[in-house]
Amino acid sequence: MKYAFSAASMGRLQEWMTSRPLLAFDIDGTLAPIVARPWDARVPGAVQRDLANLAEWTPVAIVTGRAIADARPMLGFSPKYLIGNNGAEGVPGFEAAALEFARICRGWLEQLCGPGEEWRSTPDLTLEDKTCTLAFHYRHAAHKDVIARLIEQRVERLVPQPALLEGKFVLNLLPPGAPQKGEAMPVLLKRSGCERGLYVGDDVSDEAVFRLRLPELLTVRIDRVRGSAAELYLKDQAEVPRFMSELARMARAEREESVQSAGGG
Numbered sequence: 703m704k705y706a707f708s709a710a711s712m713g714r715l716q717e718w719m720t721s722r723p724l725l726a727f728d729i730d731g732t733l734a735p736i737v738a739r740p741w742d743a744r745v746p747g748a749v750q751r752d753l754a755n756l757a758e759w760t761p762v763a764i765v766t767g768r769a770i771a772d773a774r775p776m777l778g779f780s781p782k783y784l785i786g787n788n789g790a791e792g793v794p795g796f797e798a799a800a801l802e803f804a805r806i807c808r809g810w811l812e813q814l815c816g817p818g819e820e821w822r823s824t825p826d827l828t829l830e831d832k833t834c835t836l837a838f839h840y841r842h843a844a845h846k847d848v849i850a851r852l853i854e855q856r857v858e859r860l861v862p863q864p865a866l867l868e869g870k871f872v873l874n875l876l877p878p879g880a881p882q883k884g885e886a887m888p889v890l891l892k893r894s895g896c897e898r899g900l901y902v903g904d905d906v907s908d909e910a911v912f913r914l915r916l917p918e919l920l921t922v923r924i925d926r927v928r929g930s931a932a933e934l935y936l937k938d939q940a941e942v943p944r945f946m947s948e949l950a951r952m953a954r955a956e957r958e959e960s961v962q963s964a965g966g967g
């Protein structure tokens with residue numbers, strides 16, 4: 703992994719931006735700092751403005767674990783693609799499948815909310831209904847290992863069996879066959895018509911995109927994590943606003959150049 707702000711990486715990014723790539727970003731831990739309560743998370747105003755400017759120039763995709771309805775109000779602009787539920791919601795071509803995913807989740811909720819369910823009386827363990835997926839959150843639990851085991855044991859008995867996607871103190875339950883971020887990104891790249899893409903993320907779910915190792919996709923991970931498949935890294939989320947403003951600056955330069963060359967004929 704190379705530091706994204708090294709001279710070599712910035713040169714690579716600059717060159718990458720000349721092709722007007724699809725720009726794709728995760729939200730929590732990437733565009734928005736992680737906060738104690740997920741509903742308090744905000745994308746900083748400057749980052750929203752950079753995103754809006756970039757979106758006027760090239761397709762922007764937001765690819766998040768949140769439900770689309772939850773993510774949309776966090777963005778000060780309308781991205782070309784808004785993918786929710788880690789890929790289970792919003793991927794073009796999966797509209798009918800998303801209805802089926804929602805039906806499966808309703809079934810799981812019925813199973814999980816019956817009488818005598820141990821997880822329901824466990825402190826600091828919450829279940830989030832994201833319509834197309836479910837998520838157990840235990841960020842504030844004192845004994846995280848114990849709780850993680852409790853969830854795993856309960857989830858094993860669900861019908862049908864969910865695919866599991868672990869995040870930072872969250873376990874996502876995905877309906878069988880639901881696309882994840884690693885499946886969503888190639889679809890978006892193709893749909894966008896862009897020759898290249900850039901993907902920025904911070905978590906296990908994003909590694910599925912990094913691991914694709916597509917030559918047309920440049921990848922950036924927040925935090926230098928051992929074993930990450932991303933090509934570039936930022937030291938922490940606090941570096942994201944500067945990274946976004948660099949992208950916006952490169953886009954502006956590209957725009958001006960194309961106006962000049964068009965005018966100069």
Ligand SMILES: [Mg+2]
Nearest residue numbers: 728730731905
């Ligand atoms: Mg994230």
